[in-house]
Amino acid sequence: MNLDFQREQKRLNGVMDVITDRILQLESETSKLRNEVVNTRKHFWDEVKVNTDTFDDYLETIISLRQEAQALSVGESTHGHAARRLASLRRMQSAPYFGRIDFLEEGYSEQEQIYIGISSLMDSSGEDFLIYDWRAPISSVYYDYEPGPAQYMTPGGKINGSLEKKWQYVIRDGKLQSMFDTSLTIGDDVLQQVLGKGADKYMQSIVATIQKEQNRIIRHDQGRLLIVHGAAGSGKTSAALQRIAFLLYKYRDYIKADQIILFSPNALFNSYVSHVLPELGEENMQQVTFQEYLDHRLSKDFHVENPYDQLEYVLTATKTSSYDTRVKGIQFKASGKFFDAIKLYRETLETSGMLFKDVKFRGKIIISAQQLSQTFYSEGISLDFHSRLEKLKKWLMSKLKEVEKIESLQPWVEDEIELLSNEAYHKIHKYLAKKNGFEREEQGNYEMDRKALARVIVRLKLKPLRKQIQALQFIDIQGIYEQIFAKPLLMQQLLKGEVPEKWEDICQSTLQMLEVGKLYYEDATPFLLLQELILGFETNRSIKHILIDEAQDYSPFQFEFLKRLFPSAKMTVLGDFNQAIFAHASEVVDFRVLNHLYGEKETEVINMTRSYRSTKPIIEYTRSLIANGEQIIPFERAGELPVVTQVNTHTELHNYIMSKVSELQSEGYGSIAIICKSEKESKAAFEALHKIDGIKLIKYGSAEYEKGVVVIPSYLAKGIEFEAVIIYDASEHIYGDESLRRVFYTACTRAMHELQLYSVGKPSPFIQKALRERLLHSNS
Numbered sequence: 179m180n181l182d183f184q185r186e187q188k189r190l191n192g193v194m195d196v197i198t199d200r201i202l203q204l205e206s207e208t209s210k211l212r213n214e215v216v217n218t219r220k221h222f223w224d225e226v227k228v229n230t231d232t233f234d235d236y237l238e239t240i241i242s243l244r245q246e247a248q249a250l251s252v253g254e255s256t257h258g259h260a261a262r263r264l265a266s267l268r269r270m271q272s273a274p275y276f277g278r279i280d281f282l283e284e285g286y287s288e289q290e291q292i293y294i295g296i297s298s299l300m301d302s303s304g305e306d307f308l309i310y311d312w313r314a315p316i317s318s319v320y321y322d323y324e325p326g327p328a329q330y331m332t333p334g335g336k337i338n339g340s341l342e343k344k345w346q347y348v349i350r351d352g353k354l355q356s357m358f359d360t361s362l363t364i365g366d367d368v369l370q371q372v373l374g375k376g377a378d379k380y381m382q383s384i385v386a387t388i389q390k391e392q393n394r395i396i397r398h399d400q401g402r403l404l405i406v407h408g409a410a411g412s413g414k415t416s417a418a419l420q421r422i423a424f425l426l427y428k429y430r431d432y433i434k435a436d437q438i439i440l441f442s443p444n445a446l447f448n449s450y451v452s453h454v455l456p457e458l459g460e461e462n463m464q465q466v467t468f469q470e471y472l473d474h475r476l477s478k479d480f481h482v483e484n485p486y487d488q489l490e491y492v493l494t495a496t497k498t499s500s501y502d503t504r505v506k507g508i509q510f511k512a513s514g515k516f517f518d519a520i521k522l523y524r525e526t527l528e529t530s531g532m533l534f535k536d537v538k539f540r541g542k543i544i545i546s547a548q549q550l551s552q553t554f555y556s557e558g559i560s561l562d563f564h565s566r567l568e569k570l571k572k573w574l575m576s577k578l579k580e581v582e583k584i585e586s587l588q589p590w591v592e593d594e595i596e597l598l599s600n601e602a603y604h605k606i607h608k609y610l611a612k613k614n615g616f617e618r619e620e621q622g623n624y625e626m627d628r629k630a631l632a633r634v635i636v637r638l639k640l641k642p643l644r645k646q647i648q649a650l651q652f653i654d655i656q657g658i659y660e661q662i663f664a665k666p667l668l669m670q671q672l673l674k675g676e677v678p679e680k681w682e683d684i685c686q687s688t689l690q691m692l693e694v695g696k697l698y699y700e701d702a703t704p705f706l707l708l709q710e711l712i713l714g715f716e717t718n719r720s721i722k723h724i725l726i727d728e729a730q731d732y733s734p735f736q737f738e739f740l741k742r743l744f745p746s747a748k749m750t751v752l753g754d755f756n757q758a759i760f761a762h763a764s765e766v767v768d769f770r771v772l773n774h775l776y777g778e779k780e781t782e783v784i785n786m787t788r789s790y791r792s793t794k795p796i797i798e799y800t801r802s803l804i805a806n807g808e809q810i811i812p813f814e815r816a817g818e819l820p821v822v823t824q825v826n827t828h829t830e831l832h833n834y835i836m837s838k839v840s841e842l843q844s845e846g847y848g849s850i851a852i853i854c855k856s857e858k859e860s861k862a863a864f865e866a867l868h869k870i871d872g873i874k875l876i877k878y879g880s881a882e883y884e885k886g887v888v889v890i891p892s893y894l895a896k897g898i899e900f901e902a903v904i905i906y907d908a909s910e911h912i913y914g915d916e917s918l919r920r921v922f923y924t925a926c927t928r929a930m931h932e933l934q935l936y937s938v939g940k941p942s943p944f945i946q947k948a949l950r951e952r953l954l955h956s957n958s
C-alpha cells in the first residue's frame with residue numbers, strides 16, 4: 179500500500195468519525211424535536227384559550243391561536259430540516275466523497291484540497307469544509323478542467339486559479355477501495371467501472387463521473403430555453419435529473435421541488451428515474467406525462483386516445499388509403515402551421531362562427547343558441563373578444579333573474595313546496611328571516627312569505643345552471659372545433675390554400691370521431707388550445723422550470739402550448755431525433771423549429787455526441803443504422819460484436835430465443851429485454867415464450883420498471899436500458915419500411931452489454947451496412 183493511499187485512508191477515517199458524531203448528535207436532536215412537535219400537536223388546544231365573548235377576547239383568541247400555529251410550524255420545519263440532514267449524512271456514511279481537486283487560487287501561495295461529495299460537511303470546529311457539495315461553485319472545476327489554468331463563477335464574480343491535481347476515489351462502506359490520479363491517467367477508470375456494472379432497477383445518479391458537456395447542461399443558467407440534442411445513451415435523462423438537483427441547491431430559497439415539472443414519456447419511465455433525486459438528498463420534482471395532462475383537462479367531455487394507441491395503429495395497420503389519411507392528418511395537426519391556423523381561426527370568431535348551446539331549464543329552452551349568437555354579434559362589438567363574452571355572461575345572468583321571477587309562479591313550484599322536508603323548510607325559513615332583518619332570537623316571529631319561498635325554491639333549482647354559465651359552458655367549443663372540419667374551405671382560406679394532401683378525407687375522419695365523443699390524440703392539444711383561446715388561458719405561474727425529456731416525441735404544436743401554459747417557466751428540452759418514432763415526426767427533423775419559441779437570444783443549444791450506455795461494438799453497430807451516425811463517439815468499453823441470426827420459422831425463432839435467454843442468464847445478466855416492434859407483436863411473442871421462467875410482458879400502463887426477463891414493445895422501452903437486448907424479429911418483413919428506421923434504432927440502442935438480433939427470413943435492409951462493414955456478426 180503506498181503512502182498516498184494510507185494518508186487518504188487516514189483522512190477518510192477522520193471524516194467518517196465526524197459523520198458518525200454528527201449522526202449521533204442529530205439522532206438525539208431529531209428525536210427531541212419530534213417529541214416536541216408531537217407534544218405541541220397533542221396539546222394544541224390546551225394552550226389556546228378560546229373565548230369570543232367580547233371583541234378583545236376574540237382578538238386574544240386569534241392571537242394565541244396564531245402563535246401556537248406558528249410555533250408548531252417552526253417546530254415541524256426544524257424537525258424536517260434535521261431529519262433531511264440526518265438522511266443525507268447516513269447516505270454519506272457509505273461514500274462521503276468521490277473526488278478531489280487541488281486548486282491554487284490566483285494571489286494565494288498555498289493550494290487548497292477540495293474534496294467533493296453528494297453533500298457538504300464542515301469539520302468539528304465549523305470553520306473548514308471537509309467536503310464540498312458537488313453543486314458548490316468551486317466543484318465545477320472538478321468536472322470542467324484538466325490540470326492547468328481553471329476558473330469558476332461565484333455569486334461574487336469569477337475566481338481564477340490553477341488546477342494542480344485531480345483525484346477520483348472509489349469508497350465503499352467507508353473504506354477506500356481505490357484512488358486514481360486522473361491528472362496523470364488517460365481514460366476514465368471510474369467511469370469504466372460504473373458503466374461496466376449491471377443495470378439497476380432504478381436509474382442511478384452520475385455525480386461522481388459527470389462529463390464536461392453534461393456539466394454545461396446541469397449548470398446552465400441563462401435564457402429561457404435550453405435545447406439538448408444528444409445521441410442515444412449520451413446521458414440526457416441523467417443530466418436532466420442532476421440539473422434539477424442543481425437548481426434545487428442553487429435556488430434553494432426560491433425554488434421548491436414542486437415548482438419543477440419533468441414531462442416524461444410514460445409511467446414506466448417515471449418509476450425508473452424516481453430514485454435519482456432522493457439519492458441525492460432532494461425531493462422529487464413533479465413528474466407527468468403529456469397524456470396525463472390531456473386527460474386531466476379533457477376526459478370529462480371526451481375519450482382521448484392515448485399516444486401509444488396512435489403509435490400502435492401507425493405501426494401495425496395495413497397501409498390502405500385511410501392509413502395514409504390518418505398519417506397525413508397526424509403530421510398536419512402536429513405542425514406549427516396548424517397552431518397558427520387555430521389562432522387565426524379564433525380571431526375570425528370575433529366576426530362570425532361562434533356557436534352556443536341552448537340554455538335549458540327543466541328541459542325547456544329558456545335562451546336559445548341563436549339568441550345568444552345574435553346578442554354576441556350585435557352587442558358591445560367594440561369590446562375585445564373576452565370582454566364581449568363577459569358581457570354576454572352578465573346578460574345571461576340577468577335573463578336568469580327574469581326566469582326566476584316567471585318560474586316562481588309556475589305550478590311545479592307549489593308541488594316542490596309541498597314536498598319540502600321539515601329540515602329544508604326550516605333552513606329556508608331561517609335564511610329568509612335573517613334576510614328580512616330578524617335577529618336570531620326573534621326569528622320564530624318571522625312569517626314566511628309564500629312568494630319569497632317560491633323564489634328561493636326556483637333559485638336553488640337554478641344554481642347548477644348558474645354555475646355552468648359562470649364557467650362559460652354555454653359556448654359550444656366542440657361545435658366550434660368541429661366547424662374546422664365540417665367546412666374544409668375554412669382551413670383553405672386561413673392557410674391560403676396550404677392545406678395538406680387529403681384534407682377533405684382528414685376532415686371527414688376527424689368528424690366521425692368527434693361525433694362519437696372521441697378525440698384522436700393528434701386532436702387533443704389543438705382542441706385544448708382552441709378552448710383556451712376562447713375561454714381564456716388557464717396558466718400556471720408558480721412553475722419555474724419545465725424539463726421535457728424524449729422531446730423528439732412532442733410536436734411543435736405541443737411546445738407552443740406548453741410555453742403558453744407555463745408563462746413563468748424556463749424550459750429545458752432534451753431529445754434525439756434519431757429516436758423520433760411518432761408519426762408526426764417528418765422525414766427531416768431537428769430542434770430548429772424551437773428557435774423561434776423564445777427567440778434566438780433566449781435559446782441555447784448543446785449537442786452531446788458521446789454515448790455511454792453501450793459497449794463500443796454495440797455503438798459502432800447502432801450508429802451505422804442512421805444517417806451521420808459516425809458523429810456519435812463511443813465510450814471505450816470492450817464487448818462482443820452484436821449478432822444477427824437468421825431463422826426460417828417462428829418455432830425455430832422461439833427455440834433460439836429461449837436458449838439464448840438461458841445462456842445470458844447463466845452469464846449473469848439480470849436484465850434482459852426481448853424488444854418487439856409493437857404491442858401486438860409483444861403479446862404474440864410473450865405467449866410463445868411464456869415458458870421462460872419469470873418472463874413478464876410490459877404493456878402500456880405498466881407502472882413498474884422490472885428487472886429479469888421482459889417482453890416489451892419498442893416504444894415503451896424508450897429512455898430505459900437493459901443489460902442484454904434481444905430484437906425479437908429484425909426481418910425485412912417487420913422492419914422493411916424506411917419509416918421504421920428510427921423505431922429499430924431506438925430498440926437496438928437500449929442494450930448496455932449484449933445485443934442479439936433474430937430474423938425470420940431475410941433481415942431488414944437497415945442492417946445491411948453493418949453487415950458489409952462487419953459491425954454485426956451474421957449467424958446465417
Ligand SMILES: Nc1ncnc2c1ncn2[C@@H]1O[C@H](COP(=O)(O)OP(=O)(O)OP(=O)(O)O)[C@@H](O)[C@H]1O
Pocket residue numbers: 369372373382384387388389392408409410411412413414415416417754790791896897898899927
Ligand atoms: N457521466 C456519466 N457517468 C456515469 N454514467 C453515465 C454518465 N452519463 C451517462 N451515463 C449512463 O449512461 C446511460 C444512459 O444515460 P441516459 O439514459 O441518461 O441517456 P439518454 O441520453 O437519456 O439516452 P436515451 O436517449 O437513449 O434514452 C445510463 O446508464 C447512465 O447512467
